[in-house]
Amino acid sequence: MTGEISRLARGTLLPGFAGATAPRWLLAEVERGLGGVTLFAINGNVPDAAGLAALTAGLAAAGDPLITIDEEGGDVTRLGGHRTASPYPGNAALGAADDPELTRRVYRSLGAELAAVGVNLNFAPSVDVNTAADNPVIGTRSFGSDPELVARHAAAAVVGTQEAGVAACAKHFPGHGATVEDSHLGVPVVDADLDLLDRRELVPFRAAIAAGARAVMTAHLDLPKITGGVPATLSPAVITGLLREHLGYGGVIVTDALDMDGASGAIGIPEAAVRALIAGADLLCLGPREHEDSVRAVLAAVEEAVRSGRLPLERLADAGARTAALRAWASGRGPVALDREAGLEAARRAVRVTGDLPTLAGRPLVVQAEAGGNIAVGPTPWGLGPLGDGAETVRAVGDAAEAGPLLERATGRGLVIVLRDAHRHAGQRGLASALLAARPDAVLVEMGLPVWRPEGAVHVATYGAAAANARAAVETLGLTPAG
Known part of the structure; x- marks a missing residue:
């Protein structure tokens, strides 16, 4: 039983690591069934296209990991390793152009770039409805302030990404657009009840789910009328109640980085990981600074939570089954051609x-x-x-x-x-x-x-x-x- 607990716990983790070559400890964890890795340009994981492809090939040779990245195009881009700006405009420009077919083309080409270097899960698109002009973290990452506009482009972005064989991850559930705080630094508050969420924040998520989004990422937000002061990532009312039951979503749920203060600032990453799994998350993005020591600490906390009865083993098995289905989906997709002209066309029209x-x-x-x-x-x-x-x-x-x-x-x-x-x-x-x-x-x-x-x-x-x-x-x- 202990071996089964360890295997299932390991399968929920998406740690980071330093450098352009996978370290020995990481390859060993992949061999033991690590859920996957998250690539960060600030960690030196993205030297250039050839180097990144070699890195991901080495990881894939060690096991069957999900290889994730935060590549939105526009202002949030990783493929250039923070050295070059993206050839694709971000969501605000796509929303201004307001041509969903063009959005599909842009995301399809962006997905093709990712597939070519071995990434199989992209933490995009951002489908937040940016209703707060002074939002410090969303801004141009959003398609706009109109829920219906955001919804039609969310669906197009999901379809385009997944046509390229890369799983799309709609974020940041249940919506980060009405905040004036950055969840990297604290717990933003969204003062909305279910009726308002249904009319505003949840509209694009419904569209992304209907378009077949393979993953959804949670946000570290407090919705007092729903979570009662608990960040959404750690809230059963949000993950199980809103996303699974209210929206009927059956795919993979991944957390935003747990090193962010909005998730773990008061309780630490291991405890945040346990609470996120109890709430219904399937994959835990740990953050750029969370490497071997964090993996060990989180594994110990999750295993202890199972042994003590806080975290049912069935919850881990459920997460493992969804992640396995995502891997199987990604492995059956073929490459598509690049279409960088779509990016310039969209920028011109914006x-x-x-x-x-x-x-x-x-x-x-x-x-x-x-x-x-x-x-x-x-x-x-x-x-x-x-x-x-x-x-x-x-x-x-x-x-x-x-x-x-x-x-x-x-x-x-x-x-x-x-x-x-x-x-x-x-x-x-x-x-x-x-x-x-x-x-x-x-x-x-x-x-x-x-x-x-x-x-x-x-x-x-x-x-x-x-x-x-x-x-x-x-x-x-x-x-x-x-x-």
């Missing part, structure tokens, strides 16, 4: 221009204000990218005090101001306002959500900062990309 674009005189000065990504986005590069000799790009901290020297530098030539989520960065707004006061002919390019729009300014919204969005913006401005 661009929105307010006002009359001027002809940029002389050698235009492009001022890009600093804007770091949130924890989910990471340090991925953004901006208009390298431009040809016809323009000059300068970086600015994002402070009104910088306006004077920049205006002097822009004398006699066109001026472009590039921001990202200016509504969330007072410094960006201050700098842009000072520049526009002196140069009303300047063009403002917003590469995040276009919430802040100065009155009278010529405004270009890209709905994302991926490489495809940058190319579309450069074309719109009449500039020339380098290369």
Whole structure:
């Protein structure tokens, strides 16, 4: 019996690891039936396409693991190892274009990229309805604020991903879009009852489930009217009650990373793992920093919970059966062709221009204000990218005090101001306002959500900062990309 408990417990785990080669301890765990691994660019798991393919091949040779990654395209991209922006726009741009068939093509091509390097489960799409403009963690990761729009693109994204032979994972259940806190850092509260959830947050999840989503990821949210103060990931009322019973979902349920404060900040990862399994989760994403020691600690906690009667062995067996079905599904799929042109087409169709674009005189000065990504986005590069000799790009901290020297530098030539989520960065707004006061002919390019729009300014919204969005913006401005 002890061996059976250990085997089933191990099958629920998705740890991380360091480096571009699977360490010996990880291969040994895969041989013993580890559920799988989660790849993180910040861990050095994604050196390049060839290196990643070699890494996943080595893991597959040791057993039958699920190989997962958090590749949404757009601002949340891992395939470039945080070194390059994605050739695919994110969900906000796809929602702005609002062509579900184009969304399907983008996700199908993105899935083909993942399948080619041995990934069989992608933690995407994000199907959150972004109703809070100041949401610090979703933003451009959402298709939009209208539940029906998000639903039709959620379904298209699931279908496209799975046509490429990669399992889709709709997230973050029951919906992270109405929060103004980051669950990496605490427990956000969604003050919604079942009626509101049914009309808003759950609409896209129903569509994703109807489209055949093989997995759903939980969020570390508190819904006081439903969970009573317990994070959704640890709540039977959410996982078993809402997702299994209310929505009738029968596929794999995976947790968001348990190292996040919203799940384990008060109780630790091993206890969070036990509670998530009791609540009904099947797979436990541990997080980028959780390696061999965490695997041992979580295994010990789960095994003890079974022996003490807190966690029924049947619950682990149920999780194992669903995971096995997911593996069998993934192993029966073949490759499909890449379609990167779909990404650029979507980015072009997403661009929105307010006002009359001027002809940029002389050698235009492009001022890009600093804007770091949130924890989910990471340090991925953004901006208009390298431009040809016809323009000059300068970086600015994002402070009104910088306006004077920049205006002097822009004398006699066109001026472009590039921001990202200016509504969330007072410094960006201050700098842009000072520049526009002196140069009303300047063009403002917003590469995040276009919430802040100065009155009278010529405004270009890209709905994302991926490489495809940058190319579309450069074309719109009449500039020339380098290369």
